[in-house]
Amino acid sequence: MARYDNYGVALAGYLVQVVSGQPFAQYVQDHVFGPLGMTGTTFVQPHPAAIQVHVADGYRPGGRGQVRENGQYGAWSPTGAGTVATATDMGTFMIAQMADDPRLGAGVAQSLRQQHFTMDPRLPGMGWMLQQAPRNGQPLLFKNGDVPGFHANLAMLPDQKIGIYVVYNGDATNGVASWDGRDLIHQIVDRYVSDTSPAPKAVSGIDTSGLAGNYRVNRISHTQVTKVVALLSTASVAVAPGGSLTTSGLSLNPNAGDQHWYPIGTGLFQEQAGQAQIAFDGKGNLFMSDDPTVAFTKLAWYSSPTLHQIMLGxxxxxxxxxxxxxxxxxxVRHRRGRPAYSRWAQAARVAAWLTGGLTTVFIGWLAVLASDMNALTESVVLGSVVLTVLLSLNGIAVATTAAMIAGTGAAWARRWWTVKGRMAYTITTAAAISYLMVAFTYNLIGTPIG
Incomplete structure (x- = not known):
């Protein structure tokens, strides 16, 4: 099992640099862009002046208009961070690929197109960066790229000598920006390439026990606040009578509803009224033909996002x-003239009040940021003082919760308040612990600034 990873691709670029003795950007310029005449494409940062003057700005919706994105730059070549190209140059590249152009080097184009890895031998896999995604019974290779404000989609049907490149510089409000380009490619392929392949036949008697449950994609952030997306975007699998499956959260189209599948082999299923397939390896992993770069792993009950949502809520x-x-x-106690509690009892209640306040501010602030995922993604990628301050609130809440835990023990030992008061305080402490456990799981706790 594997997953596509930007750092892994950057490592591949670094190896090219080490072996060749040239900076990666210069090596590609000398051996690919230059020989093919791709004068508007570069990996160099900052971009050459002749190219920079023509670079488009990225945009995301903001208020009633559009807000300029700051893009994404950094020493991540060849992941695409900071890379620029023209549609004309990408057309040149695809033509050279499908023609096995000798200027790319002997056997290079064929090596890029052939499969080098697959999650499951029954499903499409990957070449060198290019992903396999058969369409209408024909081999199709594609590569998508998305950074804040920019989306690019390349597809090639080598047997038909058809290349398609879709690129645009804007984010959508409903998360479909990264899907729209691929959807357009599907429509173009369906328009010009007829589907002559027969639909796979259903197979009866397939064992589907153990397949139902929640699954999480293995390409998620493990160290950034964007891991919180996994709290809301986990896939689910349900088994229906007769061995068919119903899934949600697997489709690359964020607006897609449930998908229905029928068995065509042991652990292998075909989408009803669609061309996708999914496979199970019997070890708790799910693979999909629509994206051969990731896997989904079945979650244990304690990792269930539903449980975490309940704990958080x-x-x-x-x-x-x-x-x-x-x-x-x-x-109320002051107005009724009741005696004040001891200093430590008062401190315990202040700790509870502070924890509640920190939590309220954090959740409200995060909700505002998450209402525009494009802006939140940009903040995570490029860094944000606001985001750092926000995460530090939960860091402070860790300290106040620790004080609450101590206060709970002292309240029962020293009989602070009434029994109902002690029980209420204990429940509040348990709530704080529950909240922070979920916050910790999804990287929502930062270090206080200072």
């Missing part, structure tokens, strides 16, 4: 109530 609600109710409780 319950924690937030209880802490919000504590944040609003504790000041009211203190005010």
């Amino acid at each position: 319950a924690g937030v609600v209880v802490l919000l109530v504590a944040f609003l109710w504790l000041p009211i409780l203190a005010l």
Whole structure:
């Protein structure tokens, strides 16, 4: 099992640099762009002045208009960060690829197109960067690229000598920007290449036990706040009578609904009214023909996003109530002339109030940021003081929760408040722990600034 990874691709570029003794950008210029006459394409950063003057800006929706994106740059070549090209040059490259142009080097084009890896031998796999995705029974190779504000989609049907390149410089409001280019390519292929391949026949008696459950894609962030997407975007598999499956969250189209599949072999399923296939390896992994670069792994019950959502939601609600109710409780007690609690008992309640306040501010602020995922992605990629401050709130909440844990023990040992008061405080502490466990799991805790 493997996954596509930007750092892995950057490592490949670095190896080219080490072996050739040339900077990667210069090597590609000398051996690919130059020989093919691709004068508008470069890996060099900063871009040469003659190219920079023609570079398009990226945009994302903001308010009632469009906001300029800052793009994505850095020493990640050849991942595409900072790479620029013209549509004309990409057409030249595809023609050279499909013609086995000797200027690319002997056997280079064929090596790029052939399969070098597949998650499952029954499904399409990968060449060198190019991914296999048969369409209408014909071999199709593609490579997509997405950074904030920019989306590019390259597809080739070598047998028909057809190349398609779709590129645009704007993000959508509903997350479909990265899908629209591929959808257009499918429409073009369907228009010019007839589907003559017969649909696979259903097979009966296939064992589907153990397939149902929640699955998570293995291409997720493990260190960034964007891991929180996994809290809401996990795929699910349900088994229906007769061995068919219903899935949600697998389609690359974010607007797609449930998908239905029928068995065509052991652990192999064909999409009803579609061309996709999925396969299970019997070890808890799911693979899909639509994207041969990733796998989905079945989640244990304690990793279920539904459980985490309940833990997060319950924690937030209880802490919000504590944040609003504790000041009211203190005010009522003061007006009734009741004696003040001990200093440590008061400190324990202040800790609970602070934890509730930090949580309320964090969730509200994160909701505002997450309402524009394009802007949030840009903040994560390029860095943001606002995001750093936001994550530091939960870092402070860790300290106040630790004080609450100590306060809970002291409250029962020293009999602070009434029994109901101690129980309420204990529940609030449990809610804070529940909330922070989910925050920690999804990288929502940062170090306080200072």
